[in-house]
Structures are given as structure tokens and as C-alpha cells.
Amino acid sequence: MKTIEDINSKIKKGEAIVLTASEVKQLAATKSAKEIAQKVDVVTTATFSPMCSTGAFLNLGHSTPRTKMQKVLMDGVPAYGGIAAVDIFLGAAENSTINPHKGGAHVICKLIKGEKVTVEASGQPTDCYPGEYVKGEITLNDINQAYFFNPRNCYQNYNAAINSSDRELKTYMGILRPNYGNIAYAGAGELSPLLNDPDLRTIGLSTPVFFCGGTGYVAWEGTQFNKNQVRDKQTNIPVGPAATLAIIADMRQVNSNFIKPVVVPGYGISIAISIGVAIPILDEDMAARVSVRNQNINTNLIDYATGEKVATINYRDLIDGKVKVNGKTIRTTTMSRNRVAQEITVILKDWIKANRFTLNNPIKTLPIHGVLKPFPGA
Numbered sequence: 001m002k003t004i005e006d007i008n009s010k011i012k013k014g015e016a017i018v019l020t021a022s023e024v025k026q027l028a029a030t031k032s033a034k035e036i037a038q039k040v041d042v043v044t045t046a047t048f049s050p051m052c053s054t055g056a057f058l059n060l061g062h063s064t065p066r067t068k069m070q071k072v073l074m075d076g077v078p079a080y081g082g083i084a085a086v087d088i089f090l091g092a093a094e095n096s097t098i099n100p101h102k103g104g105a106h107v108i109c110k111l112i113k114g115e116k117v118t119v120e121a122s123g124q125p126t127d128c129y130p131g132e133y134v135k136g137e138i139t140l141n142d143i144n145q146a147y148f149f150n151p152r153n154c155y156q157n158y159n160a161a162i163n164s165s166d167r168e169l170k171t172y173m174g175i176l177r178p179n180y181g182n183i184a185y186a187g188a189g190e191l192s193p194l195l196n197d198p199d200l201r202t203i204g205l206s207t208p209v210f211f212c213g214g215t216g217y218v219a220w221e222g223t224q225f226n227k228n229q230v231r232d233k234q235t236n237i238p239v240g241p242a243a244t245l246a247i248i249a250d251m252r253q254v255n256s257n258f259i260k261p262v263v264v265p266g267y268g269i270s271i272a273i274s275i276g277v278a279i280p281i282l283d284e285d286m287a288a289r290v291s292v293r294n295q296n297i298n299t300n301l302i303d304y305a306t307g308e309k310v311a312t313i314n315y316r317d318l319i320d321g322k323v324k325v326n327g328k329t330i331r332t333t334t335m336s337r338n339r340v341a342q343e344i345t346v347i348l349k350d351w352i353k354a355n356r357f358t359l360n361n362p363i364k365t366l367p368i369h370g371v372l373k374p375f376p377g378a
Contacts, residue, residue: 011355016041041281044346053150058089068085068124093268103263152224163179188341193209194242195237196279200367202286212258213253213254216275219248220368
């Protein structure tokens with residue numbers, strides 16, 4: 001067995017053996033889990049996919065005269081001002097009031113690129129905040145604090161989608177063509193962080209992550225974390241949506257190449273987020289986990305017209321582009337950018353080898369609550 005302290009020591013000395021997820025799976029074709037555990041110290045994983053539950057806290061600074069910013073528009077996109085006088089939260093999925101093809105994701109990405117954003121803010125005058133309305137242009141450099149706090153990123157697994165009805169369905173999974181016309185999925189399969197550590201042995205509160213070109217951290221369990229999801233009996237990987245991560249990250253570290261606004265036809269605005277996780281290979285069990293292949297990672301195929309499960313399918317077929325369901329071969333479409341996810345595993349590997357990125361022991365394991373309940377109302 002190794003410890004994270006052992007591995008960090010090797011990283012600092014330039015002696016750590018770091019492989020990408022793809023490289024370790026190739027190695028597993030000829031080496032046992034025991035041999036991999038002896039040889040490899042870290043495996044880098046990644047995903048790049050739309051993650052609607054994303055947004056940023058911004059402190060806009062005080063105007064003259066001071067104005068309580070209760071109602072805020074950024075390029076016409078509403079931001080939540082019910083926190084403090086000039087603290088706001090801008091949600092990536094918030095729609096613009098003036099352009100249906102724009103939203104919070106576009107404002108976030110404009111700020112990251114250093115572009116100007118128009119801010120309009122108003123609030124109830126008080127003795128200490130006599131102003132009623134203020135308008136101006138800002139860039140990221142003008143903002144005091146700007147950091148992401150994303151309630152739900154990096155799904156461990158997600159259902160694939162199909163449509164049995166005779167009409168087209170426009171969903172957050174993209175367009176589902178009628179009469180089983182296509183299968184839509186989102187996920188990086190064997191590259192994905194939480195599928196390479198399905199029991200979250202090494203991923204928890206305070207775990208550092210590659211976040212859109214910078215460094216972020218796991219801040220809490222993600223919303224809709226479902227610790228009770230059914231698991232595959234052979235791999236112990238959840239079949240369908242299970243663990244999620246809440247992420248905090250400095251907006252100023254983000255690279256615009258690794259975060260993109262997304263307009264989903266008929267649904268609305270989302271944002272494509274890239275997350276990479278370095279998984280320490282502590283023992284033979286961890287080595288076996290990171291050796292998992294797409295053909296052994298299963299998910300549910302859900303009919304979005306009825307809500308019913310149609311089949312269980314694997315990521316090899318999904319990523320290859322064709323899945324056979326009830327004797328019919330159906331083409332797949334994806335919301336994810338797995339080529340970029342592959343690039344991120346290489347970047348994170350290079351960071352570790354350059355002693356730019358080290359690991360830590362989570363200060364708290366996940367889940368913390370982990371129960372997924374439906375809304376009780378009608």
C-alpha cells in the first residue's frame with residue numbers, strides 16, 4: 001500500500017509515475033492490478049460536458065452614491081442580488097431578458113475572456129445606501145472577488161435518452177428524434193473521474209481538481225447525490241445517476257478554451273465545464289478500479305416520452321456511435337466533448353510531473369447526506 005503523502009513526496013522529487021486514464025487501461029491489457037499498483041502512482045481522468053448547475057459569486061464593488069444592488073442585470077441577464085449590498089450570484093442557466101439565445105453562461109464566458117459586460121442595478125434607498133439605480137461597464141479586473149460555486153458538477157453516471165413518441169422532443173439532452181430515431185448521452189465513459197473511483201475512496205471534501213484550465217476544489221457533495229443508485233454486480237459502478245460534486249474555483253484562473261456557453265434548442269442555456277481529477281493508486285483495489293473499460297460501464301436507456309427504462313447499455317457502444325436495442329441499430333449523439341477530455345488528462349499529467357499539482361487526503365469523505373428525494377408537491 002502507498003499513501004498520498006508517499007505519492008506527493010515522489011511528485012516533488014520528480015519520481016512519480018503518472019499515466020492518463022487511457023494509458024493505464026492500455027497497460028491493464030498486459031499487466032495485473034497488482035503490477036499496476038506497484039508501478040503507477042497517479043492516474044489522470046477528465047470530463048468536458050454541459051453542467052447546468054454552475055454559477056459564480058461576484059462582488060461588484062460599491063458605487064457612488066452607494067446603491068443596494070437588489071435587482072441586477074448583466075448584459076440583460078438577471079443575477080441574484082438577495083445576499084448583501086453588492087454581492088451577487090450569476091447562474092449559468094439564467095436566460096437573458098433581451099436575447100433568447102444568450103444567458104448567464106455567455107456573461108460568465110465574456111468575463112473570462114476579459115470583455116466588458118454592462119451592469120444595471122437598482123434597490124430600495126436607505127440612509128446607508130441612498131442610491132436607487134446605477135449602470136456601468138465592468139470587466140473581470142473590475143470585480144473584487146469572482147469565484148465559481150457550482151452545486152452539481154461531474155455526474156458519476158447519467159442515463160442515456162431515447163424517444164418512443166411520434167414527435168420530436170427538445171430536451172436538455174438535445175433533440176430526441178421520434179420513433180427511436182436516436183440515442184443521446186452525456187459522459188466521458190472510462191475517462192470520467194467518478195467512474196474510475198466509484199466508491200470515492202480518494203475524492204472528497206478539499207480534493208483538488210483541474211477546473212476549466214485552473215485549479216478548483218471539491219467543496220461539498222453535489223446536489224442530487226444519490227448514494228442508493230443500483231450498482232453493477234461485477235464492477236460496483238452505479239448504473240445511472242449517482243454521485244455528484246459541488247466545486248469551488250477561482251474565475252481568474254479559468255481558460256476560455258475549457259469552458260463554453262451552450263444553447264440547447266427548445267430547452268435553454270447551459271455551460272460546458274471541464275473537470276479533471278488525479279486519482280492516487282494506493283493499492284491493488286484502486287489499480288483495478290482505474291482499469292475499467294467502456295464495455296464494462298453500463299447506464300440506463302430512458303424513454304423521455306414515457307419516463308420508462310428501455311434497456312441497459314454500455315459506453316463502448318454509445319461512444320462508437322451505434323447501439324442495438326430490441327434488434328434495431330440506433331445511432332447515438334453526445335453532449336460531451338471526449339476529445340477535449342482526453343486532452344485534459346494529458347495536461348493534468350504534465351502539471352503533476354512538473355510539480356504544479358499535488359494531491360491531498362480529503363478532509364471529509366462523501367457522501368455527507370447523499371439521499372435523493374422527489375419534490376413532495378404536485
